[in-house]
Amino acid sequence: MILKTNGERLWDSLMEMATIGPGERGGSRRLALTDADIEGRNLFRKWADEAGCTFRLDTMGNLFARRNGKNSEAPPVLAGSHLDTQPSGGRFDGILGVLGALEVVRSLNDHRVETDSPVEIAVWTNEEGARFPPAMMGSGVFAGIFEQADIYTHQDPEGITVEDELRRTKQLGESPCKLFQIRAYYELHIEQGPVLEAENTSIGVVTGGQGSYWTHITLQGQGSHAGTTPMNYRRDPIMGAARIISGMRDIVLKQPGAVGTVGRLETTPASINSIPGKVFFTVDNRHPDEEILANINQDLMKLVNSVCAEEGLENEFTNIWKAPTLNFHDECISKVRNAAESLGYTHRDIVSGAGHDACQINRIAPTGMIFIPCENGLSHDEAENTTPEQVAAGADVLLNAILASAGN
Amino acid sequence: MILKTNGERLWDSLMEMATIGPGERGGSRRLALTDADIEGRNLFRKWADEAGCTFRLDTMGNLFARRNGKNSEAPPVLAGSHLDTQPSGGRFDGILGVLGALEVVRSLNDHRVETDSPVEIAVWTNEEGARFPPAMMGSGVFAGIFEQADIYTHQDPEGITVEDELRRTKQLGESPCKLFQIRAYYELHIEQGPVLEAENTSIGVVTGGQGSYWTHITLQGQGSHAGTTPMNYRRDPIMGAARIISGMRDIVLKQPGAVGTVGRLETTPASINSIPGKVFFTVDNRHPDEEILANINQDLMKLVNSVCAEEGLENEFTNIWKAPTLNFHDECISKVRNAAESLGYTHRDIVSGAGHDACQINRIAPTGMIFIPCENGLSHDEAENTTPEQVAAGADVLLNAILASAGN
Numbered sequence: 143m144i145l146k147t148n149g150e151r152l153w154d155s156l157m158e159m160a161t162i163g164p165g166e167r168g169g170s171r172r173l174a175l176t177d178a179d180i181e182g183r184n185l186f187r188k189w190a191d192e193a194g195c196t197f198r199l200d201t202m203g204n205l206f207a208r209r210n211g212k213n214s215e216a217p218p219v220l221a222g223s224h225l226d227t228q229p230s231g232g233r234f235d236g237i238l239g240v241l242g243a244l245e246v247v248r249s250l251n252d253h254r255v256e257t258d259s260p261v262e263i264a265v266w267t268n269e270e271g272a273r274f275p276p277a278m279m280g281s282g283v284f285a286g287i288f289e290q291a292d293i294y295t296h297q298d299p300e301g302i303t304v305e306d307e308l309r310r311t312k313q314l315g316e317s318p319c320k321l322f323q324i325r326a327y328y329e330l331h332i333e334q335g336p337v338l339e340a341e342n343t344s345i346g347v348v349t350g351g352q353g354s355y356w357t358h359i360t361l362q363g364q365g366s367h368a369g370t371t372p373m374n375y376r377r378d379p380i381m382g383a384a385r386i387i388s389g390m391r392d393i394v395l396k397q398p399g400a401v402g403t404v405g406r407l408e409t410t411p412a413s414i415n416s417i418p419g420k421v422f423f424t425v426d427n428r429h430p431d432e433e434i435l436a437n438i439n440q441d442l443m444k445l446v447n448s449v450c451a452e453e454g455l456e457n458e459f460t461n462i463w464k465a466p467t468l469n470f471h472d473e474c475i476s477k478v479r480n481a482a483e484s485l486g487y488t489h490r491d492i493v494s495g496a497g498h499d500a501c502q503i504n505r506i507a508p509t510g511m512i513f514i515p516c517e518n519g520l521s522h523d524e525a526e527n528t529t530p531e532q533v534a535a536g537a538d539v540l541l542n543a544i545l546a547s548a549g550n
Numbered sequence: 551m552i553l554k555t556n557g558e559r560l561w562d563s564l565m566e567m568a569t570i571g572p573g574e575r576g577g578s579r580r581l582a583l584t585d586a587d588i589e590g591r592n593l594f595r596k597w598a599d600e601a602g603c604t605f606r607l608d609t610m611g612n613l614f615a616r617r618n619g620k621n622s623e624a625p626p627v628l629a630g631s632h633l634d635t636q637p638s639g640g641r642f643d644g645i646l647g648v649l650g651a652l653e654v655v656r657s658l659n660d661h662r663v664e665t666d667s668p669v670e671i672a673v674w675t676n677e678e679g680a681r682f683p684p685a686m687m688g689s690g691v692f693a694g695i696f697e698q699a700d701i702y703t704h705q706d707p708e709g710i711t712v713e714d715e716l717r718r719t720k721q722l723g724e725s726p727c728k729l730f731q732i733r734a735y736y737e738l739h740i741e742q743g744p745v746l747e748a749e750n751t752s753i754g755v756v757t758g759g760q761g762s763y764w765t766h767i768t769l770q771g772q773g774s775h776a777g778t779t780p781m782n783y784r785r786d787p788i789m790g791a792a793r794i795i796s797g798m799r800d801i802v803l804k805q806p807g808a809v810g811t812v813g814r815l816e817t818t819p820a821s822i823n824s825i826p827g828k829v830f831f832t833v834d835n836r837h838p839d840e841e842i843l844a845n846i847n848q849d850l851m852k853l854v855n856s857v858c859a860e861e862g863l864e865n866e867f868t869n870i871w872k873a874p875t876l877n878f879h880d881e882c883i884s885k886v887r888n889a890a891e892s893l894g895y896t897h898r899d900i901v902s903g904a905g906h907d908a909c910q911i912n913r914i915a916p917t918g919m920i921f922i923p924c925e926n927g928l929s930h931d932e933a934e935n936t937t938p939e940q941v942a943a944g945a946d947v948l949l950n951a952i953l954a955s956a957g958n
Contacts (some may be wrong), residue, residue, distance in 0.1 A: 217689070333773055335601060335783075352777060354777065356822055370741065370808060370929075372744070373808070380815065381799055384791070395781060403776035405822045408815075408816075412814040415834050417813065424822040426823050495776075
């Protein structure tokens with residue numbers, strides 16, 4: 143059985159949700175647990191209520207809207223994402239995962255399909271982490287990655303705690319925030335990258351998430367006068383940095399699927415007519431394979447050492463953070479791929495470069511993700527965009543993957 | 551006739567002068583026209599007075615201490631430099647030129663030599679420009695490069711004008727600040743670079759000054775997510791900058807005597823997990839030959855354009871400042887070289903990478919400079935250092951070059 147959703151209804155809901163906490167350029171600003179965030183949640187609650195759902199709110203404010211199945215004792219199939227946004231956020235990042243799941247429920251109603259397992263829409267609290275760090279907070283506590291007691295004490299820039307805001311906004315529910323039995327979890331999301339759009343492909347079958355290494359590199363040379371120091375007397379760290387940056391890209395380009403970014407670079411002193419004594423820069427390397435990523439890091443370290451030896455520089459090389467790679471559940475991946483195939487949508491396997499609630503849930507339950515293209519790969523910006531056709535295709539795949547997991 | 555100075559006396563005077571406006575690490579802080587600067591000038595005045603000099607103060611505070619010659623109507627031979635320092639300045643930059651000239655006068659007295667032309671010690675006001683921009687202020691007005699009426703209005707960071715401070719400190723003299731007839735001008739200075747020390751050479755015969763181009767380069771690419779943007783979809787300006795920085799050095803290394811420096815580089819945004827949308831950096835290129843310098847600039851511009859074309863970047867390339875190259879006077883250069891040769895000091899021709907009062911005076915009168923080595927090429931820092939032997943050798947060369955110009 144292949145069912146379709148109502149893409150127009152989904153698009154309308156997305157557009158209506160976007161008017162809450164409106165941004166200045168057509169996007170949204172609904173920072174976690176602000177009044178705007180709650181207003182968005184309430185609109186979702188109203189819609190889910192109209193679709194016949196029942197609600198459960200947990201002690202982290204994670205909200206579950208349930209459409210019962212033939213077997214109400216069976217573990218539910220979950221689908222969702224988040225409704226909070228970045229400060230100048232878009233209309234789709236997170237929201238599509240929640241309203242896509244709502245559209246699945248609405249479509250199951252339309253088609254009068256009763257699934258074997260219940261289907262639940264999950265709204266995870268504070269995925270963005272823009273107001274309260276860390277990101278993926280609600281799903282992280284749910285998955286046992288974060289301690290709720292600790293998370294409760296985290297503060298926003300004005301010193302207001304997560305617990306304060308959960309209480310003030312009446313989002314501190316009665317269900318304990320911890321894993322319950324789940325048949326599968328699916329999350330529909332915009333890609334936040336350029337690949338699907340560039341390849342004119344409708345559906346990304348997300349197979350996993352990249353691991354990443356964040357590295358701080360400091361090169362120490364000899365600061366000196368730009369006019370009076372001949373080239374052969376220099377130990378100039380910016381020359382070392384330039385070689386390392388180019389060489390880092392060469393290392394990364396040898397590994398298909400790897401990415402490498404230098405996002406910050408600072409010279410000390412920072413003066414047009416002084417050779418800097420010190421250069422600091424950052425490297426962010428990512429790859430879906432743990433071992434390949436570790437090799438990239440090793441090659442980078444060797445490169446830094448050899449360039450420094452040649453340029454007469456000292457260096458400090460510090461991996462300040464490592465995030466493990468992640469593989470989604472084979473069965474969920476297959477169900478997403480089969481759904482896209484059966485629906486006749488162009489699709490390709492893809493790896494997520496960003497973190498998602500699904501990455502947390504994957505630690506404790508079978509999980510899969512569906513990507514759709516977004517305009518210019520842009521996200522975390524009010525200009526974030528996609529099309530009614532693309533969201534409809536994504537929701538169709540979500541519907542049929544859920545059906546396959548829930549049974550009917 | 552080859553005469554020698556009293557190196558020990560010169561060193562003692564340098565050390566005594568350094569105690570005025572003492573720095574925290576053994577250097578000095580005598581910003582132009584502060585009380586400390588005036589205290590330094592007064593100590594010099596006392597010494598020059600004891601050496602039998604008469605004084606003339608001009609309307610820019612430039613101070614001339616005169617030792618008369620057989621022909622008091624003849625144009626004097628000038629030698630000098632400045633007594634003001636950087637905020638954390640050294641004991642030699644400028645001071646050596648003034649006290650070296652004082653030592654010449656003292657030595658002429660010791661040797662009872664009467665020169666044909668008068669010899670005058672020049673103390674130029676505000677060479678460093680650290681309190682009041684621009685640098686080389688007093689010598690610049692004297693040489694007609696700056697307008698005195700304009701310079702009078704220049705302010706320090708607290709809004710005090712040059713004229714205010716000249717009046718308050720009683721340095722606004724009666725002689726008009728303008729060129730008078732000068733037979734020759736000599737300036738003794740530390741190299742402020744590593745060449746003489748590295749080559750174990752006592753004397754640098756300065757043949758001229760480098761020209762310089764200061765350039766601002768902005769590369770515009772596409773800011774994006776460090777995780778979700780595959781390498782082949784990137785237009786990453788830091789990768790362009792790295793190639794241009796390395797390529798700039800290659801261009802410079804092809805031209806003996808050229809130098810190239812990237813002193814500042816900024817990424818926007820500056821975030822470890824964002825591909826920067828924009829990178830700004832500076833280039834300072836110098837060479838003693840005007841045409842070669844222009845070619846280096848052309849090659850750099852071509853490099854920027856070709857790298858940007860390959861990397862998919864836009865660029866802005868702006869030469870924000872060009873300083874012309876400068877050749878000292880052949881006759882003065884020869885007299886310096888001959889003096890070093892006759893005294894048996896190791897010497898080499900050298901080009902000044904920094905600006906000096908001599909660079910201003912060279913526009914209007916026959917000028918030469920003498921460099922001596924300084925420790926690690928360091929200057930503009932309290933750690934600036936040289937040795938009694940080196941300052942003595944420099945003063946000996948200054949004495950004999952002055953003698954050659956003044957006649958006796």
